Amino acid sequence: MIPAVSIADVVKHFGSLQALAGVSLDIEPGEFFGLLGPNGAGKTTLISLLAGLIRPDSGTIKVMGHDVIEDFREARRLLGVVPQELVFDPFFNVRETLRIQSGYFGIRKNDDWIDEILENLDLTSKANVNMRRLSGGMKRRVLVAQALVHKPPVIVLDEPTAGVDVELRQGLWQFIRRLNGEGHTIILTTHYLEEAEALCNRIALMKQGRVIALDSTANLMAAYPGASLEQVFVRTMQQ
Numbered sequence: 252m253i254p255a256v257s258i259a260d261v262v263k264h265f266g267s268l269q270a271l272a273g274v275s276l277d278i279e280p281g282e283f284f285g286l287l288g289p290n291g292a293g294k295t296t297l298i299s300l301l302a303g304l305i306r307p308d309s310g311t312i313k314v315m316g317h318d319v320i321e322d323f324r325e326a327r328r329l330l331g332v333v334p335q336e337l338v339f340d341p342f343f344n345v346r347e348t349l350r351i352q353s354g355y356f357g358i359r360k361n362d363d364w365i366d367e368i369l370e371n372l373d374l375t376s377k378a379n380v381n382m383r384r385l386s387g388g389m390k391r392r393v394l395v396a397q398a399l400v401h402k403p404p405v406i407v408l409d410e411p412t413a414g415v416d417v418e419l420r421q422g423l424w425q426f427i428r429r430l431n432g433e434g435h436t437i438i439l440t441t442h443y444l445e446e447a448e449a450l451c452n453r454i455a456l457m458k459q460g461r462v463i464a465l466d467s468t469a470n471l472m473a474a475y476p477g478a479s480l481e482q483v484f485v486r487t488m489q490q
Contacts, residue, residue, distance in 0.1 A: 253316045255280045255405050255436035256301065261310035263296055263460075270296040272460040273310070278438060278453075280315075280404075283431050285451030285468075286440045292457040294440045295335060298409050302332045314405055328356060331398035332407045337390045339382045345369070345393055346378045349400050356401040368396045371426040373419070388419055395423065405436045412443065424450065448472075 254277040263271040271293045278284045286294050299305045300312055303319045303326065312319045317326040340348060346365065353361040369375045372392045377385060382393065395411060408427070412420040428450070431437050441447055447454055447468070454471060456464040464471070 252280065254278060254313075255282065255315060256438065257311075257313045257316075258297070258301075259311045261297070261300065261312060262308045263293075263300065263305070264308055270460055271300075271307070274457075274460070274462055275310075276455055276462060276465060278436060280436055281431070281434055283437045283450055283452050284439065285447040285454040286438060286457065287444070287447055287454060288457035291459075293460040294457055295409060296460075297457075298332065298334075298407055298438075298440065301407065302330060303327055328401070329403055330405050330407065331401065331403035333395050333398045333409060333411045335410045337387060337394070339390055339393065341381070341383045344379050344381050345374060345385075345396075348382060348393060349396055352397045352400045358401055361400065364402065365396075365400065368399055371422070372396055373422055392419065392423075399430070404434070405438070406430065407438045409440050410442065411439075412441070412446070420446075 256278040258277070259275050261271050261274045262269070274293070274297060286297070288294050296305075300307055301314070301319060303323050306320060314326040314329045317329065319326045340351075343351065346362075346369075349365045349368070350361065353359070353365070366375075369378055372395060374389070374392055374396065377389060382390065385393070391411065395408075398406060398408075406427070412423060424446070427437060437450075439447065439451060451468055453465070453467050455462050466474075
């Protein structure tokens with residue numbers, strides 16, 4: 252079976268800074284995969300490479316077998332990314348924003364799915380509100396909606412619940428769990444270790460541009476009897 256995401260020997264420098272130092276891992280179709288690490292570990296750089304926003308110095312990255320450099324269009328069509336930054340167009344309302352996003356992927360007459368996304372993300376009442384008038388938490392919900400609007404088989408969530416309320420967090424995970432249950436591959440980066448412990452089937456721990464641990468959540472827990480994933484995470488980071 253072709254991996255949903257295949258990352259092989261990826262190296263990336265920014266000037267003299269080595270952001271990634273030979274990262275390799277495969278993520279299988281239908282997995283709920285966690286990518287954890289402190290700030291500066293290389294998680295966001297890896298996501299940016301996966302999305303084709305920057306190029307690796309060496310190594311390869313593929314989405315469902317499609318190289319993100321050589322076959323960018325198809326790789327990007329198969330991927331939905333929720334970025335950390337609150338990036339939005341201030342000239343459109345929520346529904347217009349999602350229709351425009353659909354158009355980027357050649358999808359027309361997508362309102363039924365847009366309505367379903369809006370309902371599941373508790374955005375229905377904001378559908379006709381200009382993006383500038385939304386709170387930070389609401390804008391983050393729209394970013395999630397944009398990532399899902401073309402029904403990608405692989406969904407990347409880069410700190411999706413940072414700065415949002417508990418109610419939204421719970422509603423978002425219920426929706427994402429449903430998508431995962433329907434076969435979507437989910438890749439999550441988060442600082443909320445309890446989220447990774449509760450949601451992810453496998454976890455990769457990153458430090459200074461390297462994967463320093465990669466195993467199932469169950470095996471990580473079994474390796475540290477009586478310990479929480481947070482304790483495992485801290486111990487690994489200190490090694």
